[in-house]
Amino acid sequence: MKRDVRILLLGEGRRRGGAGASGSRVEVGVWGRDPGSGGGGGSRSGVGVRGGDRGPGSRFGVRGRGPERGGGGRRCPPLTAPPRAAQVGKTSLILSLVGEEFPAEVPPRAEEITIPADVTPEKVPTHIVDYSEAEQTAEELRAEILKANVVCVVYDVSEEATIEKIRTKWIPLVNGETDRGPRVPIILVGNKSDLRPGSSMEAVLPIMSQFPEIETCVECSAKNLRNISELFYYAQKAVLHPTAPLYDPEAKQLRPACAQALTRIFRLSDRDLDQALSDEELNTFQKSCFGHPLAPQALEDVKMVVRKNVAGGVRDNRLTLDGFLFLNMLFIQRGRHETTWTILRRFGYGDTLELTPDYLVPPLHVPPGCSTELNHFGYQFVQRVFEKHDRDRDGSLSPAELESLFSVFPAAPWGPRLPREVCTEAGRLSLHGYLCQWTLVTYLDVRRCLEHLGYLGYPTLCEQDSQAHAITVTREKRLDQEKGQTQRNVLLCKVVGARGVGKSAFLQAFLGCGLGDGRELAEERPIYAINTVQVNGQEKYLILCEVSADSLLAPAPDAACDVACLMFDSSDPGSFALCARVYKRHYMDGQTPCLIVSSKADLPAGSTPPGLAPAEFCRRHRLPAPAAFSRVGPAGLSAAVFTRLATMAAFPHLAHGELHATSFWLRVTLGAVGFAVTAVLSISLYRALVKSR
Template sequence: MGPKKDVRILLVGDDGVGKTSLILSLVSEEFAEEVPAKAEEITIPADVTPEHVPTHIVDSSGQEQNEVALREEISKASVVCVVYAVTDEDTVQRLTTYWLPFIRNTLGEDHRTPVILVGNKVDLAEFPTLESILPIMNDFAEVETCVECSARTLKNISEVFYYAQKAVLHPTAPVYNPEEKALTLTCKKALARIFKICDMDNDGLLNDKEINIFQEKCFNAPLHPQALEDVKAIVKKHTSEGIKNNSLSIKGFLFLHTLFIQKGRHETTWTVLRHFGYDDNLSLTKDFIAPRLQVGPGCTTELTHQGYSFLSELFERYDQDCDGCLSPTEQLNLFSTSPLMPWGPDVNNTVSTNSEGWITLKGYLAQWTLTTLLDVPRTIEYLAYLGYHYCHSSQMSAIQVTRDKKIDLEKRQTTRNVFRCHVLGAKLVGKTSFLQGLLNRNLRYVATLNKHMLSSFTINTVLVYGQEKYLMLHEVDVAMSQMLTPTELDCDVACLMYDVTNPRSFAFCANLYLKHFIDSKIPTLIVACKAEHPEVRQDYEFTPAQFCSRYKLPPPQYFTCIDRVNWDVYIKLATMAAYPNLKRLVHMLLVHQRSLWVEEKLRHLRTLYTSGSQIYLKIGMGLAALLGLSFIVYKAVRSVSASHSAR
């Protein structure tokens, strides 16, 4: 993270103190006997400055400038050098009676523009004058330092402008309180966050390996073993508990940065802060937490292997009891480097958890997958908070943008690993149970959930021909007008649901299809929910099976989760999303699911009626014959599938 793009140094002071002479002596490296009333603005290229930053030096003159022009220059300055003559007591007095109050009045009482006091003509002084300046520095917090110099002998001329530049690039005020001789609270908080990110084993200490990784990341070189031991010896000598188990504690880490600043090595602390994305106000910069990502129309966003690896390692680091779940305390610790928790309480009903409602590793990765799909800027932002850049160059390596869905359809294959399924249907058809079923939760479990904590999303992994894919279900709230927005229609597969016990629910489902999906390329599956109950006749001109046959849809899929969840429906939805071009093949594969439902119905009838009833025996024989026919069809499908695979 780089510092400012350029530095603008303004010199002000009483007439005759030598402002212009200082500038000319710096540029020509010799004293000019005759000087103009005001020097022209000088720009020093980045490659000749100690900090490699372009620097502009601006002179001021009471003879050529009015007060309005001077205030404007002060407002534009990065740093203001107030020059006085060490041989003229009046110019020293004017620091507090005029110049410093004038600068405050121009910029405001709480301004952050640093001020450097520059005592010129030290070659003419009989004794040092810095002692008289120290009280001024204590009274005016914006004064960074004081430098005595001589334009005639060139003494400390380079230092004046070096300290001015340094005051801009490595300011004291945000990181150190000189009155308390301690780091500011904001700086302590930032450094504590950095310490936690660098503590790779999460033991509250930085061991030698972790310190050297930190050194290489921030300063491009590890510490020599002896230098590392010397640092630990200094910490151990000056602060109790700064070193534990021969490792650096957070207390020792903060002490070192306090020492750096007290010794004038502000740049060391600022190098660390800027590497971790902090600006001059110790806030994370927008470029750091929100780098731009281009996502074209028809494209989606997914996590890369690097993204999943980082998040998995982070989970394992904070799973202190190694039980494969994050307790509430462990979850708080994991996100302690972030300003807020990224998820609400409904996360426990969006992804897999254990019996206590604690998020599992599988659920944790699924939630990040969902966030990346729906709100990728949020994922990028939290990757920055969690320290992703400490292991990788940028959060961008954690994100991949999939190609336009139109290209997938043209090429008849997709590279996506996350599929969006929108679940639509009338109220009370069973959409909530269907969503929770994706998390392997049956109806009895769903009945115990707090309805106010339910999510309209669930996500889990599903095997598609042996490959693990993510299926995201989104319950779309459809109004009675049945009008859907483009966003509500933007999915990889649609699931239209009806209730087998409600005779009016299929009409709602059928009208949705005819209004929105009949002419679209979105694969659509009709699901009959509450299939554990006897099916009633639907108030529609076609039966669900006839409707599906008429519009070349797969036959209705029967879903129940009263005890065991009918998982096959989710596999079929994911398969249809992965292979939207293979509608005929998917249709044939679904015949097998229909035969399984018939078999389930047959078992159900056998438990209801005695085998001695001739009427129901005939029904049972008829269903058995239908089951036999379904089995023959299934064998044929298997044969076709095998042939297709061979080709």
């Protein structure tokens, strides 16, 4: 929603030569009567519709634009007062609003008025700008029109010539340049209603039909203070709640972008996925958007209106999508389009009917060295989404069910790599694999995770300020290393090795895929794989990231992780040389635990080339002995390697201290033995010397 509104008033007035007030800005602490409090304001009760209600302002002589007359609106910052025809009284309207009485003397132009947000019905600062042909040039008028959010064209209801000027002069002047973009919304203001017993609406309606940018026509009297505050309320409303983005007056239907947005909102509100909203779902929706439920009779009235107008709008006493769309179109047709805008904005939509960046990616500070995880609120929400779309209750999502889940996204967020990153069962995504995928996205790209939660309606459905509520930012890794353990539930392991050593097979074995699966996927290797591992009785998510050793030898590598798995082919010991180089370059002087893994342990061991053997390298660098891995061996052998990696990541001080402690006690033992031997030799030497005497 806009932060402020600028209204420009135009109309026939004094010609050049008259003196007038300066154009300085004045702060005004009065708004006048709230049109909503007097019965003329638009309904804000959501889906509570009363038949026969003509919409806001119907009791004040204000006629809102119906669908057949169209609507328009370029959402620009300022509102501009309508051009003033010969003494039509536009300046008197402004002064009557400010002083709450008809002015005895009227200058050619009123000063710019600023109405504070706290005294306006919409709580938005409003600037009211007057124009005088007597004091300002055509260039100055053009500049004011370009700055205006809405233009009020004032005419004299007792002078038909001023009505004709609306068509021939003022509207072409305001929106004559078609290349300037969206048209400026216009409010027609019939002043001096006290001088005419009847109404000027019959003369104005053809003009409203001809120009869809005309939002409303208001008849008022500056002398009697009739409909003065309503005039500016409707001008403000034309900017904050425009009709044009929502409704096509010529086709008499919702615009595609509006229908698409409302369809997404309907699907999010349909919690049992039966393609209709029950009374309970309608009331939940109503409270979320408007803060209070509907009375039972109001609900029945709503459904009765829909039944009379839309075939299939109500099914089994539930509101269908067609009925929901019709209801919103009815709001707009009756001049209550602020109701539809309230719904749209509650679900994250902006003025262009796109989800706003602030909604999709709320602020979330992630300091260096920290990671991001879903917290229990986030896991509860995504699990509820899973259960909603698991129509057959088999504990997994079929491709069709997954497509249903993604129907509220602009495009499917999880691509063809999904089966290679998480566990799947015969092409279906289990709850376990589904939660793993959410965990992976949150860890690797929290911005994308926030967007996904936003598309699923987390802030609205969970009644939170933003989806950042579902994210936990972990403490710095440095603090974990100082304390000797981590509070993280998601751990990253980088699997490093030369090409062909079996890294892809290692990742697929982590997901429980057979050897055949790995061969089928050989052309497109997965980069990540995620699964859960038990660490001292606690479930941890372990992410394996496949990394080419060559990439870590590049000028600016990213070697950061919780544990490193350096893999070589046991049948080709020469492949270990690359592991040794990576270790010495990135991990030897750091605090990241490392595990050397000997893959293809089922094959005969190859001859060791000159240089350090893997076991000797580990001993010299105080690393754990190489762990054997084979894809065709017992499953327990593979599981033990993954558990060991997760444990080393969760308790990095043990991984580093295990061998250090052994070496310490070995040194203590050897020292004690050496001391004892020295003592025995000293005593024997002493006795020999005594005997020689």
